[in-house]
Amino acid sequence: MSYVDETAFLQEVADSDYKYGFVTNFEAETAPKGLSEDTVRFISAKKEEPEWMLEWRLKAYRHWLTLQDKYPRWAHIEYPDIDFQDISYYSAPSKKPKYDSLDEVDPELLDTFERLGISLVEQKMLAGVAVDAVVDSVSVATTFKEELAKEGIIFCSFGEAVQNHPELVQKYMGSVVPYTDNFYASLNSAVFSDGSFCYIPKGVRCPMELSTYFRINAAGTGQFERTLIIADEGSYVSYLEGCTAPRRDENQLHAAVVEIIAHKAAEVKYSTIQNWYPGDREGKGGVFNFVTKRGICDGDHAKISWTQLETGSSITWKYPSVILKGDYSVGEFYSVAFTKGRQQADTGTKMIHLGKNTTSTIISKGISAGHSNNSYRGLVKINKSAANARNFSQCDSLLLGDKCGAHTFPYLEIKHPTAHVEHEATTSKVGEDQIFYCNQRGIGEEQAIKLIVNGFCKEILAVLPMEFAVEARKLLDIELEGSVG
Amino acid sequence: MAILEIKNLHAKIEDNEILKGLTLTVNPGEMHAIMGPNGSGKSTLAAVLAGREEFEVTEGEVLYNGRDLLDMAPDERAREGVFLAFQYPVELPGVSMMNFLKEAVNATREHRGEAPLGAMDFIKMARERAALVNLDPSLKQRSVNEGFSGGEKKRNEIFQMAMLEPRLGILDETDSGLDIDALRVVADGVNHMRSDDRAFVVITHYQRLLNYIVPDVVHVLVDGKIVKSGGKELALVLEEKGYDWIKEHADEPVTV
Ligand SMILES: Nc1ncnc2c1ncn2[C@@H]1O[C@H](COP(=O)(O)OP(=O)(O)OP(=O)(O)O)[C@@H](O)[C@H]1O
Ligand SMILES: [Mg+2]
Numbered sequence: 001m002s003y004v005d006e007t008a009f010l011q012e013v014a015d016s017d018y019k020y021g022f023v024t025n026f027e028a029e030t031a032p033k034g035l036s037e038d039t040v041r042f043i044s045a046k047k048e049e050p051e052w053m054l055e056w057r058l059k060a061y062r063h064w065l066t067l068q069d070k071y072p073r074w075a076h077i078e079y080p081d082i083d084f085q086d087i088s089y090y091s092a093p094s095k096k097p098k099y100d101s102l103d104e105v106d107p108e109l110l111d112t113f114e115r116l117g118i119s120l121v122e123q124k125m126l127a128g129v130a131v132d133a134v135v136d137s138v139s140v141a142t143t144f145k146e147e148l149a150k151e152g153i154i155f156c157s158f159g160e161a162v163q164n165h166p167e168l169v170q171k172y173m174g175s176v177v178p179y180t181d182n183f184y185a186s187l188n189s190a191v192f193s194d195g196s197f198c199y200i201p202k203g204v205r206c207p208m209e210l211s212t213y214f215r216i217n218a219a220g221t222g223q224f225e226r227t228l229i230i231a232d233e234g235s236y237v238s239y240l241e242g243c244t245a246p247r248r249d250e251n252q253l254h255a256a257v258v259e260i261i262a263h264k265a266a267e268v269k270y271s272t273i274q275n276w277y278p279g280d281r282e283g284k285g286g287v288f289n290f291v292t293k294r295g296i297c298d299g300d301h302a303k304i305s306w307t308q309l310e311t312g313s314s315i316t317w318k319y320p321s322v323i324l325k326g327d328y329s330v331g332e333f334y335s336v337a338f339t340k341g342r343q344q345a346d347t348g349t350k351m352i353h354l355g356k357n358t359t360s361t362i363i364s365k366g367i368s369a370g371h372s373n374n375s376y377r378g379l380v381k382i383n384k385s386a387a388n389a390r391n392f393s394q395c396d397s398l399l400l401g402d403k404c405g406a407h408t409f410p411y412l413e414i415k416h417p418t419a420h421v422e423h424e425a426t427t428s429k430v431g432e433d434q435i436f437y438c439n440q441r442g443i444g445e446e447q448a449i450k451l452i453v454n455g456f457c458k459e460i461l462a463v464l465p466m467e468f469a470v471e472a473r474k475l476l477d478i479e480l481e482g483s484v485g
Numbered sequence: 486m487a488i489l490e491i492k493n494l495h496a497k498i499e500d501n502e503i504l505k506g507l508t509l510t511v512n513p514g515e516m517h518a519i520m521g522p523n524g525s526g527k528s529t530l531a532a533v534l535a536g537r538e539e540f541e542v543t544e545g546e547v548l549y550n551g552r553d554l555l556d557m558a559p560d561e562r563a564r565e566g567v568f569l570a571f572q573y574p575v576e577l578p579g580v581s582m583m584n585f586l587k588e589a590v591n592a593t594r595e596h597r598g599e600a601p602l603g604a605m606d607f608i609k610m611a612r613e614r615a616a617l618v619n620l621d622p623s624l625k626q627r628s629v630n631e632g633f634s635g636g637e638k639k640r641n642e643i644f645q646m647a648m649l650e651p652r653l654g655i656l657d658e659t660d661s662g663l664d665i666d667a668l669r670v671v672a673d674g675v676n677h678m679r680s681d682d683r684a685f686v687v688i689t690h691y692q693r694l695l696n697y698i699v700p701d702v703v704h705v706l707v708d709g710k711i712v713k714s715g716g717k718e719l720a721l722v723l724e725e726k727g728y729d730w731i732k733e734h735a736d737e738p739v740t741v
Binding site for chain 2: 444
């Protein structure tokens with residue numbers, strides 16, 4: 001294959017249409033567009049929240065108002081000014097029952113899941129995964145709750161937690177990502193619709209992977225999820241979050257907040273597959289994904305790892321971070337970010353070392369195709385208090401074609417002389433000779449590229465939980481698919 | 486019918502003509518050796534046969550089992566049974582040998598209308614064929630050629646050939662970089678694969694290999710053309726007298 005053909009092929013791969021572009025129709029109750037104190041009150045009232053929750057939202061809203069000149073600009077991405085008055089901040093399925101079984105769930109919704117290949121029914125039977133499905137901002141189906149309850153584990157929607165576990169929510173909400181943290185975190189704190197809540201009691205090893213699927217569904221509805229995970233002393237939980245979104249005509253804003261608290265000797269493994277609609281070839285109609293994810297290792301020997309596969313969104317801005325406060329605590333970040341078309345991704349992590357003998361590992365793999373731009377931005381900060389802290393960072397970029405970009409922005413702030421920090425970075429192109437080598441063994445171009453890309457991501461796919469790894473590989477393959485002439 | 490029929494082949498890269506009217510016929514069951522000085526076009530010939538498109542064929546034709554080979558895409562040629570053992574095998578970081586080979590074997594099987602090989606059968610076959618070239622079993626668990634030594638890469642090429650069971654095997658300097666024991670093992674592997682309906686073209690600089698893999702015909706390629714062909718004794722003459730002598734005495738019969 002000549003170089004020109006190959007570039008054309010890669011172009012085609014990059015241009016392949018979004019496979020999951022369809023819309024579910026079910027009656028939605030949507031807030032009128034616009035944002036004011038009244039909107040915040042409307043949301044809180046809709047959710048029948050207690051006074052303290054409304055007060056917190058209002059404080060966040062008032063703080064957000066003071067940030068209007070701090071509209072984030074610094075990431076390596078370009079995007080239009082968002083008209084925050086042109087967004088609807090709340091939408092819920094109008095039938096809002098508490099289901100006892102899946103039979104009672106809106107069949108159209110189940111069908112949507114089915115078409116995404118993540119049917120709850122199947123999940124329930126096969127994988128032993130408890131699924132708290134967040135659709136249109138309201139939790140409509142929860143499984144395995146009883147089994148978890150036996151262990152004292154709380155896994156429910158954020159809204160339910162506000163009603164049923166106010167002491168935990170009040171204690172931890174905003175403790176890792178305060179409502180003053182950044183522009184989008186403030187916005188989320190004011191208008192968050194729903195999300196997931198998880199509490200693992202002392203010494204309990206959660207017996208199954210906990211997972212939540214997020215969907216954006218109602219047209220023009222901003223999606224503001226909020227997740228709070230608390231792992232008490234010596235506990236363990238693996239939490240999965242995956243999402244795909246239907247095709248849309250106008251940009252959709254997604255600004256989630258995830259907070260994780262790992263107490264002494266607790267371990268939280270948080271895995272994500274992110275596949276929001278990336279927009280059409282020109283990037284029109286894609287999701288803007290501005291997320292604040294942060295965890296704190298609050299006690300000695302605590303561990304938090306973030307693993308993510310990012311393939312979606314027209315714009316992604318996301319830096320899952322760990323504050324390593326406890327001595328000997330461990331933070332990990334494993335990421336694959338795939339961009340194509342006109343996608344722009346600015347992702348990375350922050351590892352903040354406060355405790356002694358803390359360790360962090362960052363492995364980031366960026367794959368860019370088409371006209372996309374893929375940036376890694378990472379901060380490793382080693383404080384005065386963090387004696388013997390260690391960090392290892394590796395950032396690899398793979399380019400498919402010659403119209404895309406890869407950038408690496410590592411930041412280091414080291415305030416302790418005993419710190420041991422290593423950083424490695426590579427950029428490579430899928431070589432014509434590599435594709436030819438595969439061809440010579442009878443493997444077609446498309447399959448060759450899939451093999452090479454999968455090989456490139458291997459270390460990350462290997463740390464994903466098993467079922468998720470299978471899904472991740474499938475998603476990567478779909479993303480790479482194009483018609484070969 | 487001949488497996489391979491190359492007639493008056495001219496090929497160039499950018500503006501350099503490398504192959505300048507090469508003619509060669511390879512029949513089923515035959516073992517052909519091609520020798521020639523550095524830069525004479527041996528690897529270019531292999532690359533053109535395998536379908537690298539940097540090389541532009543400007544004249545001549547190549548028939549493979551009577552079909553126009555140059556009209557087929559590289560991966561189709563491979564599935565049709567053309568195998569090239571590369572002089573410089575490429576590394577595929579992170580791509581597991583077993584995955585890679587499974588893709589390759591099943592692509593060929595699918596092309597032949599056969600069902601894909603199941604996991605157990607595949608593993609069994611891989612174990613047997615690896616033993617054929619004495620390939621360290623741990624190499625099968627690694628990424629394709631990544632961090633392999635020079636000799637391991639060459640052995641791995643022959644292992645892959647044994648897995649894919651081609652009709653035409655082209656070996657480009659598979660012997661260089663092999664130690665003496667490895668040379669014998671690899672040669673045994675190739676000999677094991679010789680059969681009445683399969684043919685090989687072996688490119689080498691050293692007569693030594695031809696003691697193990699005994700050729701039916703030896704060709705001398707100089708400056709893009711085959712200047713002399715003969716029996717296996719031609720290799721000995723070459724070793725003794727060098728290419729300059731051959732160029733001068735191209736038209737004389739070979740005597741040892
Ligand atoms: N990509 C290229 N661009 C320009 N010239 C090339 C290219 N590839 C090969 N050539 C030239 O073509 C000629 C033949 O090269 P080839 O690799 O076929 O030689 P060879 O006979 O295999 O040599 P060796 O015995 O050293 O392996 C050489 O002069 C080489 O420089
Ligand atoms: Mg050569």
